[in-house]
Each structure stands twice: as structure tokens, then as C-alpha cells.
Amino acid sequence: MSRLPLTIAAVLGAAAFCTGSLTLPAPAGRADIVPVLPVTVPSVHEFTPGSGYFDLASGAHIVASGEAAPIATRLAGDLTRAGHVATPGGGAAGPGAVTLRIDDSGPPQPESYRIDIGDTVTVTARTTEGAIHATQTLLQWFSQSTVLPFGTVTDWPDYGERGLLLDLGRKFLTVDWIKQRIREMAYYRMNLIQLHLSDSYGFRLASISHPEITSPQHYSRAEMSEIISYAADYGIEVMPEIGFPGHMNGILESHPDLILHPATTSPVDAATDSLLAGTAQGRIDLSNPAARPLIEDLLREFVPLFPGRYFHLGGDEYVSDYSRFPQLTDYAHTTLGPQFTGQDLVADTVNRAAGIIRSYGKTPRMWNDGIPAGGRIPVDRSIIVDYWTGGNGLIPWIGTQNGPESLADQGFTLSNASFTPTYWATGGTAAALNSPPELLYAWDPALFVNGTRLRADQRDRLLGSKLFVWADDPNAMTEQQMVDPVRARLPIMAQQLWAGTKGNPYPVFVDQVRAVGNPAG
Known part of the structure; x- marks a missing residue:
């Protein structure tokens, strides 16, 4: 799959905007990968890094059921239009898959969501709105790189x-x-x-x-x-x-x-x-x-x-x-x-x-x-x-x-x-x-x-x-x-x-907007 490199300014912006983000060594033999959490617009509130990397599988499985199922279908379509291959469905999530869950274990703030990045990526939200927001964060990430550092993102809006x-x-x-x-x-x-x-x-x-x-x-x-x-x-x-x-x-x-x-x-x-x-x-x-x-x-x-x-x-x-x-x-x-x-x-x-x-x-x-x-x-x-x-x-x-x-x-x-x-x-x-x-x-x-x-x-x-x-x-x-x-x-x-601009310079923000691009289709 193609991966679009981040600009240097966008990488620096990611470090400034994502709490706890850091640069990790690139995976062995993968020097083409920028080893940071890709930027998003708007920026996410919190990122707690782990150790390791997730790589979106070719023909990625988007796992969901119940009220999350139609959101998974739209994410799969958006990823496909963005140049990846993704299919929605139920069942177990193997390495390189994405799981969407809507249940009470999500963060409590309105429209909030959590993304746990390990061998699989798991989105958890209490509401459909939170799950939809999370899928747009994923789409922005995967539009820049299919490889993500392990860790947990917790995100919510300042204004309703x-x-x-x-x-x-x-x-x-x-x-x-x-x-x-x-x-x-x-x-x-x-x-x-x-x-x-x-x-x-x-x-x-x-x-x-x-x-x-x-x-x-x-x-x-x-x-x-x-x-x-x-x-x-x-x-x-x-x-x-x-x-x-x-x-x-x-x-x-x-x-x-x-x-x-x-x-x-x-x-x-x-x-x-x-x-x-x-x-x-x-x-x-x-x-x-x-x-x-x-x-x-x-x-x-x-x-x-x-x-x-x-x-x-x-x-x-x-x-x-x-x-x-x-x-x-x-x-x-x-x-x-x-x-x-x-x-x-x-x-x-x-x-x-x-x-x-x-x-x-x-x-x-x-x-x-x-x-x-x-x-x-x-x-x-x-x-x-x-x-x-x-x-x-x-x-x-x-x-x-x-x-x-x-x-x-x-x-x-x-x-x-x-x-x-x-x-x-x-x-x-x-x-x-x-x-x-x-x-x-x-x-x-x-x-x-x-x-x-x-x-x-x-x-x-x-x-x-x-x-x-x-x-x-x-x-x-x-x-x-x-x-x-x-x-x-x-x-x-x-x-x-x-999330507010948090003093991030406007030219850096413009680079971040360019990095995430526009939604395909």
C-alpha cells in the first residue's frame, strides 16, 4: 500500500499537539515509515505511547456489530476510496484489523472516544457520534501512514x-x-x-x-x-x-x-x-x-x-x-x-x-x-x-x-x-x-x-x-x-x-491541514 510521507512541520506539530507523543525507532527494515503518531485536524487531546507498531493489513478487516456496524461499513468505504482495501464485518479481529465498539467502557465526555493501538486497533465510544469521530481520526492517520505506534489516544471536544x-x-x-x-x-x-x-x-x-x-x-x-x-x-x-x-x-x-x-x-x-x-x-x-x-x-x-x-x-x-x-x-x-x-x-x-x-x-x-x-x-x-x-x-x-x-x-x-x-x-x-x-x-x-x-x-x-x-x-x-x-x-x-490552537504557529497548522488532506470521494 502507498504511504504518504509527513512534512517535517507536520511531524513537529504532531509532537506539540499530542500529549505524551514521542519519536520511536523505526521498525526493522521499515525506514520508509515516519515513527510518530500522524497528525490530525483537529489535534487529539491525549496520547500515551506504548512500545511497538501496528500495521494496517492489506485487505484490512473492520470488525463491528450492532449500532457500530454501519459506521464500520462507512469507514471501510472511506479507506477504500483513500487507496486502501478494507472490508467490514463481524468475527474476531486479527493483527492489522480495526475493531469499533460502542459501549459504556468508552470515556465519559460527550462525543469522546478512545483508540487503543496494539496488534489491532480498537475504538471504544459510548455514543455513535464518538465512534464516528474516531473513524475520521483513523482515516486521517491512514491517509498518511498505515503504520501507527502502539499506545492509547483519548479524545474529546472542548465545545459541544x-x-x-x-x-x-x-x-x-x-x-x-x-x-x-x-x-x-x-x-x-x-x-x-x-x-x-x-x-x-x-x-x-x-x-x-x-x-x-x-x-x-x-x-x-x-x-x-x-x-x-x-x-x-x-x-x-x-x-x-x-x-x-x-x-x-x-x-x-x-x-x-x-x-x-x-x-x-x-x-x-x-x-x-x-x-x-x-x-x-x-x-x-x-x-x-x-x-x-x-x-x-x-x-x-x-x-x-x-x-x-x-x-x-x-x-x-x-x-x-x-x-x-x-x-x-x-x-x-x-x-x-x-x-x-x-x-x-x-x-x-x-x-x-x-x-x-x-x-x-x-x-x-x-x-x-x-x-x-x-x-x-x-x-x-x-x-x-x-x-x-x-x-x-x-x-x-x-x-x-x-x-x-x-x-x-x-x-x-x-x-x-x-x-x-x-x-x-x-x-x-x-x-x-x-x-x-x-x-x-x-x-x-x-x-x-x-x-x-x-x-x-x-x-x-x-x-x-x-x-x-x-x-x-x-x-x-x-x-x-x-x-x-x-x-x-x-x-x-x-x-x-x-482542542484550541495551544500556541501552535499558524504556518505549522497549515502544513498539518495539507498533511491530512481532504476526505476522498
């Missing part, structure tokens, strides 16, 4: 949420392109993909309740089911987002009577709406009695179609100056009571939507600026908040009202969606603010966009983060042109959230 967002509401991306990104995410042991399905340029799902809103370019139910199933095979959860009450352009194009119009518009307001990519045309008028039924129809139609734990309801960039929209406060007075305002109308709408999502056994999520400030009705604390801006869409780095600490104290769970440096846009105004990969690599996932951090006692309120791929200008790039910028950033986000 490690994701990618794709802005499909602005730019339609093919099913195959999405599946390729899912496969790469799994290779880097990530676990959540957010599909932003409705925005300025379209509504990307085939709606039965409101067929008039379905864009010409959309995903059929069969196509979305294919994406969900493919993601599940590799341990990736799909989180849909249908945003409201803002960013509803793709929906309101067929319902222009429901667009929210301001009582007054200044030049500053007009400029703001222009910079925010047509925000004004995407706001639904919550004072119109037909607004809520439309939103609720779509939630009841689409929430049950996605088997994951979450449904994202958006909430961002609706109204910052309620004085421009007195009809919202007037409607709140009529429907909620004379003491309530436009902010309360928004909070009540969000809470009703969250209730629908919870009725299907799922957890609602929203963007942090969708939580109105100054109202009497509190937003439901069960909603997970993606914190992307300290202020507003134009100046996200400034502002502490409803900041991360305050939201955590109120009982919210957070994900760090820091505009800088986790966002990358294909074009439009936001593209000028794209952070280079080096800045993302220097970032700390616990640092929010406004420069604040959660207190130590709030740390369990932070789930993790995602790489956010936006398409403010859908025509700025083809989907093929988007591949390299995403590939440059995805492994960085994976490393940050799994």
Missing part, C-alpha cells in the same frame, strides 16, 4: 457545538456542494450545519401551505431528506432557519401587502436599509392581522420535517427605532393591552413561535438582536441565542446592552456567532470586512464580538461557535469559487472548538 452556516436564502447551492461541505465537516469532527433557508433572494423549501412563496430554485422534500440523511450518516445535525419578522424578502415578494412601512424615513434610515441589503423590503408588518398566521403556517409545516434538536427562527435586524413604526405600538395596545409597546409585540410574536417549535419537541434558537430591549414582555429563556452583534448590523463591535453576561444571567444559553472573525461573505458590503484565516486562527471562541467574555460561573452557558458563510451578493462568486475560502477556514474553526 462546532458548526457551519450556509446562506441558502441568498445563494442557492446544489445538493452535491452541500454534501461535500458536510463530508469535510465530519472529517474535522464537526457536528452541526445550519441551513439559512429564507432571505433576500428566495425561500428555498417547497411549501405546501403557501406554494406561492417557493422560489424557482429550491430544495424538494426528497432533496432535503437526502441532505439530512447524508449528514446523519456522518454525525452531523441539520438545523434549519426560516427567519422572521425580518429578512422575509423571499416570502413577502408574494405578499407585498404585508411589508412593514415606516411612518417616517430619513436619509440615514434609507442608507441603513440599503447597506443591510434590502432590509426594509424584508420586514413583515406585525400590526397586520394576516402576519402571524403566515408565520405560524410555515412553522407548523416545516418544523416537523427536520429531525434535529433545533429550529432557528431568526429574529435579527427587524426594527431598531420603534418611533418610525407607531403602528406596531398601536397594535400592541389593541391586542396585548394599553401598557404594551411595539417591542412587546415582537417579543410576544417570538414567544408564540418558540411555543410552536417546542410543541414538536425541539429547541428554538434566534439571533441576539432579535431580543427587544425596553419592553415589558420577556423573551422565552428556553430559546438559545446566537450572539453576533453588540449593537446593530452596522456597528456590531460596539454595545453591551443585553450583552453575553447579561443574557447568561437572564437564563439564556448562547452560541458565539461573533461577526469578526467567524463571518465570511462572498460579496456585498460585508465582504470588505472578511477576516483572513490568520485572524480566525488567532481568535478565542470564548471572546464575543464586543470584546466581552462570560464569567467562569457562566461557562457552561456557551455551546460553541460556527463558521458563517454568507452570500450578500449571490452573483459575486460561483459555488466552485467558494470552495477554497471555505476550506481555508473550516479546519481552523474545527481546531479552535475541539
Whole structure:
């Protein structure tokens, strides 16, 4: 079998990243073998070395049963596509074989796994997710060398949420392109993909309740089911987002009577709406009695179609100056009571939507600026908040009202969606603010966009983060042109959230990414 030599930088990176790793004498007559544990991206947490070497057998047997059997089948297929020959099955594991086990003897951390390397390689995990992650570690190793030093790897993620967002509401991306990104995410042991399905340029799902809103370019139910199933095979959860009450352009194009119009518009307001990519045309008028039924129809139609734990309801960039929209406060007075305002109308709408999502056994999520400030009705604390801006869409780095600490104290769970440096846009105004990969690599996932951090006692309120791929200008790039910028950033986000960079120099990390390559097929 062919073996790809590691670069010197990647070898040094392996020693730096793997606790207890060391260089051992090469086996007799095997000077072609680099005698270290191959690198992985992200790096593994712990390696306790032994004495001796495992060599993957030609026609390697991947042994598994029960819920581990389909994972073994996928590993065998991945190894074969990577240039090896591997077959799954049951029975005993001889020298050079790999065994997958899912049982309670695995390490206790969520998504963790242990790999014992001796004459055979044995993977042990408590969950299917942990076993899937372990197979990707094996695939990265065997893509570099079929010989491994004896020892034990124990590995787990620092953050429970490690994701990618794709802005499909602005730019339609093919099913195959999405599946390729899912496969790469799994290779880097990530676990959540957010599909932003409705925005300025379209509504990307085939709606039965409101067929008039379905864009010409959309995903059929069969196509979305294919994406969900493919993601599940590799341990990736799909989180849909249908945003409201803002960013509803793709929906309101067929319902222009429901667009929210301001009582007054200044030049500053007009400029703001222009910079925010047509925000004004995407706001639904919550004072119109037909607004809520439309939103609720779509939630009841689409929430049950996605088997994951979450449904994202958006909430961002609706109204910052309620004085421009007195009809919202007037409607709140009529429907909620004379003491309530436009902010309360928004909070009540969000809470009703969250209730629908919870009725299907799922957890609602929203963007942090969708939580109105100054109202009497509190937003439901069960909603997970993606914190992307300290202020507003134009100046996200400034502002502490409803900041991360305050939201955590109120009982919210957070994900760090820091505009800088986790966002990358294909074009439009936001593209000028794209952070280079080096800045993302220097970032700390616990640092929010406004420069604040959660207190130590709030740390369990932070789930993790995602790489956010936006398409403010859908025509700025083809989907093929988007591949390299995403590939440059995805492994960085994976490393940050799994184990941190631990001071490893960025050029060395780039060499490690090259060493593990991309998943074959």
C-alpha cells in the first residue's frame, strides 16, 4: 500500500499537539515509515505511547456489530476510496484489523472516544457520534501512514457545538456542494450545519401551505431528506432557519401587502436599509392581522420535517427605532393591552413561535438582536441565542446592552456567532470586512464580538461557535469559487472548538491541514 510521507512541520506539530507523543525507532527494515503518531485536524487531546507498531493489513478487516456496524461499513468505504482495501464485518479481529465498539467502557465526555493501538486497533465510544469521530481520526492517520505506534489516544471536544452556516436564502447551492461541505465537516469532527433557508433572494423549501412563496430554485422534500440523511450518516445535525419578522424578502415578494412601512424615513434610515441589503423590503408588518398566521403556517409545516434538536427562527435586524413604526405600538395596545409597546409585540410574536417549535419537541434558537430591549414582555429563556452583534448590523463591535453576561444571567444559553472573525461573505458590503484565516486562527471562541467574555460561573452557558458563510451578493462568486475560502477556514474553526490552537504557529497548522488532506470521494 502507498504511504504518504509527513512534512517535517507536520511531524513537529504532531509532537506539540499530542500529549505524551514521542519519536520511536523505526521498525526493522521499515525506514520508509515516519515513527510518530500522524497528525490530525483537529489535534487529539491525549496520547500515551506504548512500545511497538501496528500495521494496517492489506485487505484490512473492520470488525463491528450492532449500532457500530454501519459506521464500520462507512469507514471501510472511506479507506477504500483513500487507496486502501478494507472490508467490514463481524468475527474476531486479527493483527492489522480495526475493531469499533460502542459501549459504556468508552470515556465519559460527550462525543469522546478512545483508540487503543496494539496488534489491532480498537475504538471504544459510548455514543455513535464518538465512534464516528474516531473513524475520521483513523482515516486521517491512514491517509498518511498505515503504520501507527502502539499506545492509547483519548479524545474529546472542548465545545459541544462546532458548526457551519450556509446562506441558502441568498445563494442557492446544489445538493452535491452541500454534501461535500458536510463530508469535510465530519472529517474535522464537526457536528452541526445550519441551513439559512429564507432571505433576500428566495425561500428555498417547497411549501405546501403557501406554494406561492417557493422560489424557482429550491430544495424538494426528497432533496432535503437526502441532505439530512447524508449528514446523519456522518454525525452531523441539520438545523434549519426560516427567519422572521425580518429578512422575509423571499416570502413577502408574494405578499407585498404585508411589508412593514415606516411612518417616517430619513436619509440615514434609507442608507441603513440599503447597506443591510434590502432590509426594509424584508420586514413583515406585525400590526397586520394576516402576519402571524403566515408565520405560524410555515412553522407548523416545516418544523416537523427536520429531525434535529433545533429550529432557528431568526429574529435579527427587524426594527431598531420603534418611533418610525407607531403602528406596531398601536397594535400592541389593541391586542396585548394599553401598557404594551411595539417591542412587546415582537417579543410576544417570538414567544408564540418558540411555543410552536417546542410543541414538536425541539429547541428554538434566534439571533441576539432579535431580543427587544425596553419592553415589558420577556423573551422565552428556553430559546438559545446566537450572539453576533453588540449593537446593530452596522456597528456590531460596539454595545453591551443585553450583552453575553447579561443574557447568561437572564437564563439564556448562547452560541458565539461573533461577526469578526467567524463571518465570511462572498460579496456585498460585508465582504470588505472578511477576516483572513490568520485572524480566525488567532481568535478565542470564548471572546464575543464586543470584546466581552462570560464569567467562569457562566461557562457552561456557551455551546460553541460556527463558521458563517454568507452570500450578500449571490452573483459575486460561483459555488466552485467558494470552495477554497471555505476550506481555508473550516479546519481552523474545527481546531479552535475541539482542542484550541495551544500556541501552535499558524504556518505549522497549515502544513498539518495539507498533511491530512481532504476526505476522498
